Amino acid sequence: MSIPVYILKRILQAIPLLIIVSIMSFVIIKLSPVDPLAELKLNPAISPQTLEAEKERLGLNLPVYMQYFKWLTSALQGDLGISTSGEKVITRLMERIPNTLLLTSSSILLTWLIALPIGIFAALRWRSAIDRILTVLSSIGMAIPSFFFALLLLIFAVKSGWFPIGGLTSVNFDKMNIFQKILDVAHHLVLPVLVLSTASLAGLQRQVRGNLLDVLEADYVKMARAKGLPENKIIYKHAVRNAINPMVTMLGFEFAALLSGAALTEFVFQYPGLGRLILEAVMKLDINLVMASLMMGAIMLILGNLLADILLKLVDPRISLN
């Protein structure tokens, strides 16, 4: 199967999945004892006309399944309703999604850049003192709760003054030139990325190490050794490549874990991402926004998994896309 056909097939498969997800989130929200319009009514900035339109759009006086279809049809037309702040849900989501993608993708990048060399290094020095130390460090990295680590780093930032305390941009961001802007964002990203990378870094490092240890025992590695290939070539040309392949599927899982983990980290660092948006929405019982963010989270997760599978196909020609 060629890649475009495969993508198409996967997207078609995702549709029933998303419908189930939407039914589930709809049921969750309907279980909530809160009047979805209560917050809107309290906001004086929202005119009675908007409120009436919203009532009509949600179809609150209709039976539950009709309400679901109403939500579905308006969502398919791109109308996700308005948030309690009076803004359109879709604009609020679009503000936040790029930030979350920026955070998660830089975390994935950093994780892989560090985990690969460390994992290889640990495998080549299996059972040595440094391997033991790395194992202990990765256990610590996996065990530290992200929100606790984030708090510690925040305190570090306050005490040292080296890093900005939360947010994504400085106050005078608008006055900066493009180069300064990039630096500013990067500066703000350091600590949240560090938190998110730590946990996945530890796990990935172990996986790389474990896989490489397995591969190093494979027959073709023994064969290469017997043939008298230099050790460097055996490791980097034959073993490492095969050890990394199965890790690519983990990218999808990693993305899922990052989306989840990001919510707490974003909360502590006051980072304007999707995780914090849904958290705020959940706390303010902003029904439209919760519903839309759940769906958006699911879509991003499915796309992330799809990307990981395609990437696997690209790096490993033995994989067939069926």
Next chain:
Amino acid sequence: MKKRINERSLRSIFHRLLKDKYTFTALTILVTLYLSITFAGFIAPYSKEFSDRHLSYAPPSKIFTITPEGKLSWPYTYNYKRTFNPDTFKMDFKLDRSQLYYLKFFSKGDDYKLFGFIPCNIHLFSLDSPKGRLFLLGTDINGRDNFSRLLYGGQISLTIGFIALFISFPIGLLYGGISGYLGGRVDNAMMRLTEAIMSIPSFYLLISLAAILPANMTSSQRFTLITVILAFIGWAGFSRVVRGMVLSIKKQEYVDAAKAIGAHPLRIIAKHILPQTASYVIVAITLSVPGYILAESGLSFLGLGIQQPDASWGNMLKEAQEYINVINRPWLLIPGGLIFVAVLSFNLIGDAVRDILDPKSKLN
């Protein structure tokens, strides 16, 4: 016969866990933690509700064993006195040296229920006068003793994961078992549901579910529902793996034999197929406890889990959210440290159990 083998292998697992020095330390830590929360009422000098409004955010009590004259003495402590410092606009805590309080061991104090049902009022330690305040790890904003609340909070934080496991694992096992055994369309439909649950980022689902809980619940109702929510998030991924294993196990001949006898499918699944997944299940259980602990504490940290006045390590750490608070009062970070230690210990043991049951794995 089979049972005896299982018992022996369980014993050998324990034996090997005790031999390794890392896992031995981890086991010791966990046993200490669980013993302390079991005897929380006895060890804690105060109840979890006790509060002294005049001493909010008091630092840890200082315990002296040497008098100002330089003589050795029975341990004693002074109360703190709170004064407002007009220069820094902060509350200063100074020792009130006019009155000293001696420590007493195994003395009578507040009533509590040991193990939740035996009425008792003996405490491990307290002060000789009810006016004395012994805050080993300082107090929180309401002037409640952190040390006592950590013990009571541990009762929730360290047990909620296990209870959730007892809900999610049987469901996951049965669901995965049925789906894998029946196969075909049923399998397809059943797996779509697990995929749907798994395709919502779990923390998003967790907070949405927690947020719809009505606010006016009793604390035990809330505890139960949070447990159910945690279990609901956890079973899907597990049941998928079980299903995968069942798919291959059901092709074995003894399953055909059981079918030929005419055994009921549920009996075949529960009696003949699922026991084959035991070693995976044991590993999965030990490795997933920390996840549940982290989920509960994360939820409570955000204010969506266990609510005040109940304590859990997550909701105690909530006070550390404001960094200004922590810089002056570092003892507020202790619950986070405890979560970390507990999770680390569970991880170490989980890894070791996996290595024992799956000797091929080289992750460690």
